[in-house]
Amino acid sequence: MSHHDKPWPQVPVTNKDYTQAAVVIVGAGISGMCTAIDLIKQHNCRNFIIVEKSSGVGGTWHDNKYPGCCCDVTSLLYSYSFAQNSDWSRLYPGQEEILDYLHRVANEYGLFQHIRFNTSVEQAEWDDDKKNWKTRVNVSGDKDREFSDGYTITSNFLVSGVGQLNVPRYPDIEGLDDFKGKSMHSARWDWSYPLEGKRIAVIGNGATAAQIIPEIVKVASHVTMYQRQANWVIPRLDGPVSATRRAIFKYVPFVQSRVRANMMDFRESFYDAVTNGDSDFANLLRDQSFDLLQQTFPDDKEMRETLTPNYPPGCKRVIISDDLYPALARPNVSVETRKIQKITETGIEVEGDVLEEFDLIVHATGFRTVEFMYPIKVKGIHDRDISDIWRSGAQAYYSVTVEDLPNFGMLYGPNSNLGHNSIILMIEAQSRYINALIGEVLKSKREGKSLSIRPNPTVVAKYNDWLQEILAKTSFADERCTSWYKNEDGKITNNWGLTVVQYQKFLSSVNWQDYILEGTASDEVRRKGQTKLGRVVEETQVSNLQLAAGVLGVIAVAAGVLTRGDLRNVKLPQIRIR
Template identity: 35%
Template sequence: MGLTKTYKDGTTPTVCIIGAGFSGMCAAIRLQTQLNLKTYTIFELEPELGGTWWSNTYPGCACDVQSIIYQFSFEPNYEWTKTFAGQQEIWEYQRRVAKKYNIYEKIRFSTEITRIEWYESLQQWVLDWISRLTGETGQMQADVVISGTGPLRLPQIPKQFDNFEGPKWHTSQWNHDFDLANKRIAVIGSGTSAIQVVPAIVDKVKKLEFYQRSATWVIPRDNPKITAFWKFLFKYVPFVHFIFFKLAYWNREATLRIFSTKWRDVFSRRFTMFVAWAHRYWQVRDNQLRKKLTPDYALGCRRVAVSSDYYPALSKKNVNVHTAAIVDVKGKTLTLNDGSKQEVDALVLATGFRVQDFVAEGFVIGKNKCDLSKAWGQAPKTYYGIATAEAPNMFFILGPNSVLGHNSVLFMIETACDYAVMAISHMMEKNLSSIQVTPKASKDFGDEVKEKMKGMVWSTKCTSWYKNEQDEITALWWSSCTHYWWRLRKFRPQHFSVVPRSKSAAVHM
């Protein structure tokens, strides 16, 4: 059966989409193309769409997933210039897609949603907003809210660097006005952003002080250019692009074995560890430096990085790699717990994001005046990361336990958006004013996640943004993308409670 596209009276729900990154864009496109629904508005905090790919403009910023699968399945891009696309190219792809589907006209830019509250009497959400440009405030009533804010949006900026008196910035807020030439630069952090930044700036600076809390597992990345010949084949020869898309997708799916601690997957893990070891041994000839760059935790417990220029960059003469902890910051001087001090001109904070802060306190007030942040605490309770029992008619894209460690998150985004569309269609078909996942369905999913994570390397001993303070994995989906799609390929009304639409309900066009 097809999707129901209107209520019986011909109306459609009013939908508010928060965020205009890949998640918000996909939600808008799916509402348009699958339901022909145009009664939606997108609120975007920034002056442009793009989300992560608008904000992160640091040197070397690129995707660590192959370009051919880091795109919407329904909107293939035949013009990628490299196997792993850079930030600018990904953002330009987003803009092209947005223009094609006329999304720009539906976005309220530089507008922040400050509070969302569910009103049972209205069977609607009331959203408070403020314009960053004018300070104007207002409210919007919406039947449905789709949150596409994404997990990598709130920079993690340690308080200890507040005392630094020189220029400092997070990688997601890069200061392009600062001239790096002939400067002493400190890079704090050794995650994916740092691994991309360091090679991009090392030859520009006079001295680079690199501060590493713990080493990262790094595997080589081959990033050849995509020639005009291949672009022609992808665009004009039937099935060529589709075949390469599927090959890349299934190759990524197969890497899930690397993150399993089960005996049957030992060979895959050991082989990948050997590749990482050989890569490090070949590129880092200095024994002392190599020891500093050798991880002391299981491969995959933290995000595995892909780079072929990171180790050579750290081996350069103008780079110092520090593993001692920073204990004091005064003026422009950093003091470490080994007694050493370094004076630098600027700080680059590659310190990651506050991924565990899924919802701010007081931001979402759900059913029965429930503050979603307090209800979740450090362990969010959701249904496949998409819905929660405390918030009727609210859908999360890339919500808790739906981010990936092995494949393209755009697949997960599309799957979650399709499920939200099916739920909205079900509302219209059954003439419902609200729909919410049952506490049991949410609990069953949470219990399954906890059990399945016991067999995954993410649960082993290390510090990562995948975990909460109780060492529970709250960010990642535990299985394959295909498994996630299979679970959500059909809408399951038995997992939801509903409220019928009142005859006196307000009509929204």
């Protein structure tokens, strides 16, 4: 059957309707790809466009190519449940291997024909009368700009898959542009610049710096890490996956699924560690961090104190690394804790007018995380601007739908980041939920009707008040640390406050009474009351009796044995799974 014989929305966007689509998805990362795949699988819909501002798929894994870049979640868990990969080479995957995986998935589902690369969204406006979105895009590729430097796409639904780790954040330091040497952000790494024999400054000491420093110290003449606040560091226990194990995963998929489930259980149990600073598990993390420091700096009390945080684990992202401390112990590395006063033409000056000269300054300073959707301008009903909707901090209903933005969904949005588990487990639940909304909009158009869906502001406010109450009691809210989880007012805009399973259960059905429905199809949808979606159950199914017997310890050890073979030195407390 040719494209022309297929009914809408099965037919892909063609030359003639280049600026019209059922759905526009912003971003070709893990979120955008997941949404597109669900569109194809659930609705047989190919009438969508993915706009991607960079030149390839992969989102954060396309942008972040710095030395040592890898994932803090085990490879088996950091992958789609519907596209599991039996051939990961390591327990924790590196950036290039993750990107290869995402390329394969995009190929398998035929996504490339839908993606417009080098295309960034400037603004998106909802048309109240026509009940559709008008998304203005700019074309940045030289060749592509010869056709058109920008245009507007009309769609029935708009999905944001831009995530939280998208726009690099540079530090607010005097003289940032005065430096005459080489300067780069970790997410804009220039591999054409040789590091051998260079004096390198790394501003920042978070998860990114913890991956970069162990790699660059091998070739640099000197590396200085500029630290504002120390971080909790726990062992990674990384290692290669043997050919035998990979063969078992490939030919006995049940084994792989079971190992993945064990890993999920283990990571879910981490919830206590990163949310309750007084929990047994948080104390275990402290002990592991202290042990690592003691092993690495047995005779250097001052260094141990410099690298010990004064806040509970989880308040900032816990760093998982086997090689950061050994790297900092090398003779060609120093840790600078004095406040940076300014950057000069030749280097960095700290308090006391002490200047150190460098060839390269690396800004491992993260992303503009609390400014969701930045720099896209979004306008909803009655021309209401998203900056007005979010004037007291970004918030959404279940992290996916936003007040006064009809027929709109977002993935990895406000309050869906995790400190303990794989974000992909959240993204899949969000994609399924958003696709349920899209399904109703597609059905109404197919029947010649109209439909707009937006969350009731009262419901959104009530939900977020409840969530902020929960978050206020977690380690994320501790005032002793600054983190990318919260905005300047201290409101936690980024993190989810409970477990992944609890979140998945919230999103396992759509309650239509939570939404304001308008258009000729609205009564029909309203009468449904609720649409049950279910969820992908990936955790191991254990009975309460087993739980009472302290099953977590068994699960954790099993996960360790199955994935690494030896966790004898890790002490595991008895933790209650809620």
